[in-house]
Amino acid sequence: MQIVSLSxxxxxxxxxxxxxxxxxxxxxxxxxxxxxxxxxxxxxxxxGIEAASLYNHIQSKAEILQEIIxxxxxxxxxxxxxxxxGKLSNIKKVExxxxxxxxxMMYQCDDYTVMINEWMHLxxxxxxxxxxxxxxxxxxxxxxxxxxxxxxxxxxxAPYVAVLTLLSSVRGLEFWHRSSQKISPQKxxxxxxxxxxxxxxxx
Amino acid sequence: MQIVSLSxxxxxxxxxxxxxxxxxxxxxxxxxxxxxxxxxxxxxxxxGIEAASLYNHIQSKAEILQEIIxxxxxxxxxxxxxxxxGKLSNIKKVExxxxxxxxxMMYQCDDYTVMINEWMHLxxxxxxxxxxxxxxxxxxxxxxxxxxxxxxxxxxxAPYVAVLTLLSSVRGLEFWHRSSQKISPQKxxxxxxxxxxxxxxxx
DNA sequence: CCTACCGATCGGTAGG
DNA sequence: CCTACCGATCGGTAGG
Numbered sequence: 001m002q003i004v005s006l007s008x009x010x011x012x013x014x015x016x017x018x019x020x021x022x023x024x025x026x027x028x029x030x031x032x033x034x035x036x037x038x039x040x041x042x043x044x045x046x047x048g049i050e051a052a053s054l055y056n057h058i059q060s061k062a063e064i065l066q067e068i069i070x071x072x073x074x075x076x077x078x079x080x081x082x083x084x085x086g087k088l089s090n091i092k093k094v095e096x097x098x099x100x101x102x103x104x105m106m107y108q109c110d111d112y113t114v115m116i117n118e119w120m121h122l123x124x125x126x127x128x129x130x131x132x133x134x135x136x137x138x139x140x141x142x143x144x145x146x147x148x149x150x151x152x153x154x155x156x157x158a159p160y161v162a163v164l165t166l167l168s169s170v171r172g173l174e175f176w177h178r179s180s181q182k183i184s185p186q187k188x189x190x191x192x193x194x195x196x197x198x199x200x201x202x203x
Numbered sequence: 204m205q206i207v208s209l210s211x212x213x214x215x216x217x218x219x220x221x222x223x224x225x226x227x228x229x230x231x232x233x234x235x236x237x238x239x240x241x242x243x244x245x246x247x248x249x250x251g252i253e254a255a256s257l258y259n260h261i262q263s264k265a266e267i268l269q270e271i272i273x274x275x276x277x278x279x280x281x282x283x284x285x286x287x288x289g290k291l292s293n294i295k296k297v298e299x300x301x302x303x304x305x306x307x308m309m310y311q312c313d314d315y316t317v318m319i320n321e322w323m324h325l326x327x328x329x330x331x332x333x334x335x336x337x338x339x340x341x342x343x344x345x346x347x348x349x350x351x352x353x354x355x356x357x358x359x360x361a362p363y364v365a366v367l368t369l370l371s372s373v374r375g376l377e378f379w380h381r382s383s384q385k386i387s388p389q390k391x392x393x394x395x396x397x398x399x400x401x402x403x404x405x406x
Numbered sequence: 407c408c409t410a411c412c413g414a415t416c417g418g419t420a421g422g
Numbered sequence: 423c424c425t426a427c428c429g430a431t432c433g434g435t436a437g438g
Contacts, residue, residue: 036239037324040417052419053423061417117320121240158386161394164375171374172367183361191364199398243433255435256407264433 019057022047026064027110035065035118062123065114069122072115073133075104080140090148091201095193097141098166102189105173113174138163145200154200166196222260225250229267230313238268238321265326268317272325275318276336278307283343293351294404298396300344301369305392308376316377341366348403357403369399 025046029038040061044051058064079100083093104112119130141163148154169192176188183191228249232241243264247254261267282303286296307315322333344366351357372395379391386394 033323034237034239036237039415041415050424051417052425055418056423120236157398158390158394160379160386161391162398164378165372165395165398168375169368169372172371175367176363183363187361188364191361192368195360195365195368195402198402199400242431244431253408254433255409258434259407 022054022057023064023067024110027068027114030065030068030118031110031113035061035114035121062121062126065118065121066126068111069115069119069130070126072104072108072111073130073137076100076137077133080137083144084140089153090144090151091153091197093144094148094166094200095197097144098170098193098196099189101167101170102173102192105170106177106185106188109174109177116171138167141166148200153202155202157200162200165199169196225257225260226267226270227313230271230317233268233271233321234313234316238264238317238324265324265329268321268324269329271314272318272322272333273329275307275311275314276333276340279303279340280336283340286347287343292356293347293354294356294400296347297351297369297403298400300347301373301396301399302392304370304373305376305395308373309380309388309391312377312380319374341370344369351403356405358405360403365403368402372399 022043026038026043029043029046033042040054041051044054047054080097083096086093088096119134120127122130142159145154145157145159145162149156149159173188173192176183225246229241229246232246232249236245243257244254247257250257283300286299289296291299322337323330325333345362348357348360348362348365352359352362376391376395379386
């Protein structure tokens with residue numbers, strides 16, 4: 001009984017790690033060529049198996065996209081949830097959000113890029129789910145900026161514009177990631193925070 | 204002779220305007236679903252003809268993408284060329300660049316979005332050509348920011364980070380464009396300029 | 407501008 | 423995990 005459940009756990013772990021490997025390769029290819037331009041045969045080649053064998057680990061091409069994207073949205077929701085519970089000043093909350101997104105773009109570049117560039121290929125009902133989550137996330141960010149203005153920490157900039165700008169700025173790092181990277185991740189992160197926070201902070 | 208050349212000119216103009224119509228529809232669809240996920244049959248439906256008939260106006264699917272993208276890169280090059288010849292302060296040059304990109308995103312949204320999101324589907328040698336042009340454009344922007352620092356107008360922010368941030372910020376407006384647009388184009392443009400220029404300006 | 411059609415490739419399944 | 427294969431759809435051409 002013990003041995004059975006142990007070997008089942010092992011089998012499950014092995015299978016999960018092979019699936020993880022497929023998801024990682026898929027994220028890299030979706031990020032580089034796009035979801036639609038990546039075929040299951042391309043992906044199978046990158047994984048080192050036949051296309052048909054992929055279906056022992058995943059159910060469909062769309063499922064791969066879903067898993068990549070909703071793993072990311074989950075991380076984002078966890079982070080902003082902790083911010084909401086925490087006691088940072090609003091300006092520090094914005095700084096934390098910028099650093100969080102910059103770090104995702106630098107250390108989970110493929111997954112993050114797939115989320116921002118390929119979400120429209122999610123099949124329903126996942127597409128609607130994603131759009132709702134993104135909308136909620138934006139509203140939460142807007143609230144932080146509105147609070148920051150009302151509490152005298154920030155300038156009176158339209159929260160909607162600020163949030164769109166903050167979120168999209170990070171996308172530029174895609175090119176940094178593909179380039180020779182003469183600037184260190186830490187310096188990029190600090191420069192970006194300094195640059196963006198200056199547009200918000202009072203004084 | 205006169206009549207012949209006149210009717211040829213008319214025929215040419217008519218053909219050009221039908222091709223323009225196809226390009227506009229294509230830009231809208233490439234922008235919404237991506238280049239790879241848009242089939243020539245989808246496009247033909249949107250234009251109102253059979254798929255085969257498209258080929259009387261264009262040579263290939265890739266040619267459509269090329270025309271959309273290189274029309275935009277040409278506009279960008281013309282604008283920054285005029286800036287280089289002009290006598291604006293460096294900070295005013297940056298402001299002009301921001302306004303130019305915001306306006307492209309607001310008034311030529313489909314073409315601009317296709318350029319930033321679908322360039323990787325250009326076939327060679329166009330892909331290399333595009334990458335070279337983008338690199339040159341970034342270098343020109345970096346020079347303006349470096350000059351601005353040396354002449355005491357701007358803070359000492361890494362030009363590379365500033366340029367990546369400025370260029371990618373505009374991409375957020377994609378969501379504004381798709382939404383109910385409660386904020387006027389002029390206010391969006393001004394807010395964005397204020398927000399981004401604050402991160403650069405000294406004082 | 408259409409009908410008819412091409413070979414290639416797509417996501418995915420059956421069966422072992 | 424593989425071989426063999428499915429119907430659907432792809433970009434594009436021939437011929438009128």
